[in-house]
Amino acid sequence: MTHAIQIHQAGGPEVLQWEQVEVGAPGVGQVRLKQTAVGLNYIDVYHRTGLYPLPLPFVPGMEAAGIVESVGGGVSYLKPGDRVAYASAIGAYAEARLIAADRVVKLPEFIDDRTAAAMMLQGMTARYLIRDIYKVGPGDTILIHAAAGGVGLIVCQWAAALGATVIGTVSSDEKAALARANGCHHPIIYTREDFQARLLEITGGEKLAVVYDSVGKDTFMKSLDCLRPRGLMVLFGSSSGPVPPLDLTLLSQKGSLLVTRPTLATFVATKTLLEENSADLFDAVGSGKVKIHVNQSYRLKDTAQAHRDLEARKTTGSTVLTV
Ligand SMILES: NC(=O)c1ccc[n+]([C@@H]2O[C@H](COP(=O)([O-])OP(=O)(O)OC[C@H]3O[C@@H](n4cnc5c(N)ncnc54)[C@H](OP(=O)(O)O)[C@@H]3O)[C@@H](O)[C@H]2O)c1
Incomplete structure (x- = not known):
């Protein structure tokens, strides 16, 4: 049975x-x-x-x-x-x-079952975040919240391999060390520090073209303030709770910001999309760019x-x- x-x-x-x-x-x-x-x-x-x-x-x-x-x-x-x-x-x-x-x-042979079970959802999510929704490349600086988490650690490694500077938030010193060892150039302990103020110190006052926020309620408003005019807010989760309804006029006041609320299902909706996305992930893991x-x-x-x-x-x- x-x-x-x-x-x-x-x-x-x-x-x-x-x-x-x-x-x-x-x-x-x-x-x-x-x-x-x-x-x-x-x-x-x-x-x-x-x-x-x-x-x-x-x-x-x-x-x-x-x-x-x-x-x-x-x-x-x-x-x-x-x-x-x-x-x-x-x-x-x-x-x-x-x-x-x-x-x-x-x-593929080089991916064992345990690694596969750990990486498919979080890895294909990381892939669509940094390759589809916004093409991260050299010269970009990105902010990723929960940088030592499942999606977070993969985004840090992959974005760093693509040449980006990665700023990531975490809740403890241990998580900061783990994120740093996996491509996060600037971990910020957001339970102790104001992450927006610290981010501006790191960048010398420059705001960012893209922010990846999966924490939601506790971080969303401040994440918007990390974006430069016409920057892109990618709200992709609600670990701290859902973001309350938003007055869209705020987006114009903050500089014509863009907001998207994506889900992996859209990015693997057909067999072709699923195969493209997973093949890219398998390459990233097989080449050693991303460790699960x-x-x-x-x-x-x-x-x-x-x-x-x-x-x-x-x-x-x-x-x-x-x-
Ligand atoms: N839209 C999509 O396509 C998609 C796909 C996959 C995942 N996601 C989202 O991405 C996020 C990460 O997913 P995951 O599976 O990799 O989880 P995870 O990041 O390993 O775990 C969640 C992390 O969120 C942080 N967090 C902040 N405030 C929290 C709170 N109040 N309660 C609990 N956790 C809190 C914690 O990191 P710190 O302790 O460092 O703060 C925690 O470790 C989730 O929000 C998930 O829903 C979205």
């Missing part, structure tokens, strides 16, 4: 229940996966709490790696035994699952503890749930 974590009502980590589930055979266009490692992401917390509501009951989790066990009708690109991974497909907190074949990519730091690991059935630690800001880099 297969096990999965199920949620029957939104709430705290205690609503994550380890239960027996029926998986069944794959339908047309689907594959059945035996999963080996599952990725933990902040979006899993938004799903659990109901910030992003889903129909109940549901199996949370968006990302995992594993082996194709069987394929349904019309699936020619995958066969039993293929080693694969995916991101952005709800239902990942499970020992086995069915999934649409076009949501899955084959893994799996700094925490929990048994899948202990996912509630993983959620507690993530929300308490105890984690750094990526976290994997082992099956």
Whole structure:
């Protein structure tokens, strides 16, 4: 019998229940996966709490790696035994699952399952942030919040490799040291220092063309003040809570600013986009430009503890749930 974590009502980590589930055979266009490692992401917390509501009951989790066990009708690109991974497909907190074949990519030999489960969602997010939404390059200075987190550590390394100067916020000295060792030229401890004032000291008073803000409520307004006229605010998460409704006139007053609120789903919406994005990520990891730091690991059935630690800001880099 297969096990999965199920949620029957939104709430705290205690609503994550380890239960027996029926998986069944794959339908047309689907594959059945035996999963080996599952990725933990902040979006899993938004799903659990109901910030992003889903129909109940549901199996949370968006990302995992594993082996194709069987394929349904019309699936020619995958066969039993293929080693694969995916991101952005709800239902990942499970020992086995069915999934649409076009949501899955084959893994290159040099990426093990644990690394794959840790990197697909956060890595493809980092990729669209710095290659699609804004093309980071030499001469750019960027601000990335939560620089020692999962997405943060990947953005720091990749943006530095592209020649940018990286300023990143973190909540502790240990996280500052980790971010610095991974491409963040100027960590700012935003729980102690005013990050906007410190950023202007670092840049000699220059504001930035782009800011990446995943913290949300606690940082958003000050992040806007780090942008130069016509600068781009990329609000891509709400770890501290959602940003309250905004009077758009503020954007003109602050210098014709641009704001986008992207989601990975848009950037991997088709099989072609998913393959382009993941291939770029595999190259970045394979070439050594980006190292995936799996700094925490929990048994899948202990996912509630993983959620507690993530929300308490105890984690750094990526976290994997082992099956
Ligand atoms: N839109 C998208 O496509 C997309 C895709 C992936 C992730 N995201 C977003 O990107 C962010 C990072 O995701 P992740 O999975 O890599 O998580 P993470 O960065 O590893 O963990 C979240 C971090 O946010 C910081 N934080 C600041 N205030 C917080 C608070 N009040 N409570 C909890 N954490 C707080 C903490 O770092 P410090 O202790 O250093 O402050 C914490 O470690 C999340 O907001 C997530 O929703 C968005």
